[in-house]
Every structure is written in C-alpha cells, then in structure tokens.
Amino acid sequence: MLKSEAVISGHPKASTKQAIERAALSLFAERGYPAVSMREIAERVGIRQGGIYNHFGSKQALLVHLMEGHMRALLVALDASVPKGGDPRQRLAQFVRFHVLYHLTQPDDVFIAYMELRSLEPDGLTRLKELRRAYEERLRRILEAGQRLGVFAITDVPVQAMGLIAMLTGVTTWYHDGGRLTREEVADIYAEMVMRSLDVEETEKS
Amino acid sequence: MLKSEAVISGHPKASTKQAIERAALSLFAERGYPAVSMREIAERVGIRQGGIYNHFGSKQALLVHLMEGHMRALLVALDASVPKGGDPRQRLAQFVRFHVLYHLTQPDDVFIAYMELRSLEPDGLTRLKELRRAYEERLRRILEAGQRLGVFAITDVPVQAMGLIAMLTGVTTWYHDGGRLTREEVADIYAEMVMRSLDVEETEKS
DNA sequence: TGCGCTAATGAATGATCGTTCATGCACTGG
C-alpha cells in the first residue's frame, strides 16, 4: 500500500533508500550527526524507525555512506572539470571556480564531509581521510606546477593549499541564494582573489 | 576533605568551576556539544554528575558561558593588539597575525565558538551572532579604510572579509605543535599571503 | 494463480540522556 503510494507519488522504485539519504543528509548538516535521531530521519521519510535498518545497517553506516559517496563524487567531478595538464594559472582558476560552485550547489554534503570526521569510527575515518587527502593533493599539484614554472608566487605550498581550501570552503557559511550576488559572481570574485594572491609581480622581466 | 586535596594539589579556591569549564571546553571541541554528556564532563573533573549543577544551571548554560566568554575575550584581545587608526596595511597585517596566533593558542575556544552556533537555543544564539558580527566588522573596517585610501585592491569588501576569516580560521584544522613550522612562521606566511592578495599593482603611479 | 522476496511495521530491549533533590560533610565567621 505504502509502496503503491510511493510509486504513484513520483519516485519509481528504490526511492525509500534515496529518501533516507536525503533526509539524513539534510538533518546531519543542519544539526550534526550526534544530535539527530533515527526516529527523526524515519519521520521525515515517512516510515517508522525500524524501517531504516532495511537499507542501512546502522546509523554510523549511514553516515559513512553519505560521506564517502560525496567525496568520491567530488573527486570525479573535479577531474572532469579540471584537466590534468596545461597552464597552471588556468587550471587553478578552474579549480577555484569548480570548488566554489560545487560547494554552493551541494552545501550539505560538503558540510558533513568536512565537519563530521570526528563522528566517524576508526574504519570509516581512515577511508575518509584518504579521500580528503586526495582532493587536497589535486590542488597542491597545481600549485607546485605553477611554482616550478615561475608563474606563482608561493612561500609554502602545503600551507597555501590548506589556506586556499579553507577560504573557498568557507563560502558555504555565509552564502545564501537570492542574496546580493549570484553563485557565478561569487565564484568569479573568489577566483580573482586567489589569482591575485598568487600572481608573480608583473614587473618580471626574465 | 576533597576541598583540602584540591587546595593542596594546586588550584586555590573556586577551582571546581574552572575545572568544569576546562573539561567541557575540551570535550565539546573534541566531539561536539550534543555528543558530550554531563557525566563525562563530571568524570574528567573528578566529581559526580550532580555536582556540575552547583556551578551551572544547565548544559546549555554551560555552553553559552563558554562561547560568550571566549568571544568577549577575543574582542578585547583584538582591540589591544590592533590599534583603531593608522596605516590600513599595517593594521591588516596585525589583524592577520593576531587572528592566526590567537586561534593557534586557543583552538578549542575558537572551534566551539564557530561550530556550536547550531547547538544554541534562541537567546544565546542572538547574543553570539552579535559578537561574531562585531569581530567581522573590525576586519571590514580595515578593508574599507584601505580601499578608500587606494592601497587595497578589493572587488567586494564583505566577500573578501568572509573569505579571509575563513582562510585564517582554517589554520586550526591542520596545524599541530611540533610540526614543520612554528606558530610565528605560520602567522607570517598567512600575513604574507593576505597582504599579497590585496596589494594594488606596484606599477601604480597616480 | 501462487510462490518468494523485499521492505515496512510496531513493540520491546537495555543503555544513556539531562536534571532534580534529599542528605551530609567540611569549612568559615562570630
């Protein structure tokens, strides 16, 4: 009966699992993993508490599933948006625009992946840290390439990379749709800030 | 008896309240407010759960006390380190160094004040948001002053301010004492990054 | 048509949560 309703109301088949993911994602992002109960998630989906365990083994497994899924999707999207080779300046600008736009498009996923590391048990923590490191590594590679070619003025690549990522990710803490600026405008401003902070002096001659 | 021990072991008088504050601060920062129980806090202090209520009316009151105390101390320390007037470039460099060093010195306070806003009930939330706004306003004033004088290249002051604060605050997510760099070195690197990102072209002539 | 599987139920489990409170100890001021 419920299933019939679900089918009629729109989502075709395995919609319950996706509905649980969406509900949990939104609730975890809003109030934090420990503050959200399985009952709340079930209530938002429209099922009873026990039903979640037909799709996820535990609350922790649900969290790991969300975080890992997001990080893998993020890496795939990044590699699709930013080519492996080419002009480091261009690649950096693309990285910045990609990062800002992706984070403004999927703020909940991003927020969870960066904030709920402390809620992970050892196994999931290890896997997530590796995915995070891989993402940061993409940026470090670009910075190093630019440094080697002499087109970036960088004192310390690892510090600069962490500083840039923190700055870009922080956009999610203040941006709201419908405000003074569009997402594209914000991405452009950030790209401009980053490029200016790295450009070597224009008086270079060599 | 217990009090005698406490006196002998070091802390003079009202040490229990401070011990509760320290324990709660550390635990909230490590695992988040909802994930920490009053029993755990009491255990770390060395008292029973009920004892906390002799010093704080509720868990929520304890959180508000910690967050508000930190933000007020932060504002006082900022105003002591960065003069109200003078060269905007110098004031910005001082702001950056102050922010980074303060955040590296008191990472737990900082982390809680920025992350546990969502754990606050309406009353405390209003007060904390105002304190946060006041701190950000200090930076915006510096950026505006530099923009007026033509010594800063800024596309959008509010966006730039939020971007800078996010970048600087993010230092707490990766820095660990005893690593490759000292706190002072990190502060210098960040100051250099920020100043470079704002400096107008050196070819300026007017 | 009927079999089998997937998934939802709803009650029950034991644990843990924040908070209250009557009790009593230890110290301080008179």
Next chain:
DNA sequence: CCAGTGCATGAACGATCATTCATTAGCGCA
C-alpha cells in the same frame, strides 16, 4: 565552639537513544 553555608553526593526521575526482531503486507515472476 557552634551555627551557617557552600558544595559534593548518589539515587532516582522520565525521556529518549540505537538497535533487534517476529510478523505481515505487497510486489515481480513463474
């Protein structure tokens, strides 16, 4: 030396937590 007070105790409160499970309903496939 005694009264008063500040503070820790530890048991108890009702509520809520994640999780389990026997049961059942409904669907696709034969």
